[in-house]
Amino acid sequence: MIKEFVPYAESLELKQLGFDEPCFFAFDNCSTPMRCTDLRTGEQRFNGVNYNSSSYTSQPTFSQAFRWFRETYDLMGLILPYLIIGNRWRYQITNRNNSSGLPFEEGFDTYEEAELACLRKLISIVKQKP
């Protein structure tokens, strides 16, 4: 399950870019993940709870993060097999305008490494936007 969730450093960067949605987990200031529970009932809600604040940082799943980039910045991150060398991975970033010059990177040993690298690249692209 831990592979589903964005690590602390990238969660913090997403928060700084404006990611502000309910999630199942959040980090406290010590970068310890905790379940997001309803403050009134103490129960974990099915639609998540938004803990983003000065004290906490929401921890999205990679799917949530990629969806946010798609909907907010029209940037799609794809994880694809790297066919030149078997069983390795690459990522590619596209958008709905099929813009040229969007980045890709090849040769990751695992899908998870490519996925994290793709997320970091998406963060980097948005940070550089004027």
Added chain:
Amino acid sequence: MDELFVPYEEALALKELGYNEPSLAYYGEINGGEIELFLKKNFDTEARYVLAPTFSQAAQWIRTQFSIHSWIDWMTREKLHSGFFVCFRGMNHQLNDENFGFIPGDHGSGYQIFRTYYEAEVARIQHLITMIKQRS
């Protein structure tokens, strides 16, 4: 956030194929036999319920267990509606002679185009399940 999770019918089909991984949620029956999605309070598997993987978990499990990778991309078309499409590739040449596949459409472009990413996600898992069942 329930759009993170595979729908009940597909979750049941994955269970029948052997899916039994730690999951955030599960499908259970409530009064009257209606099926509802619940969050798990711990990560132990509960045999009498149907585990509800996220789409990402399901795709990852299928990639690992059955050597089929899948992805969703965007197609911009001028004369027909644009949208998302689904592709497959076999790892270790497990898929077909070309080692590549996609969900076919019936509008001449070859690909089925989905209006939303969620629709593409559901179709992806349904198609993967069908492909795996046809193998066995």
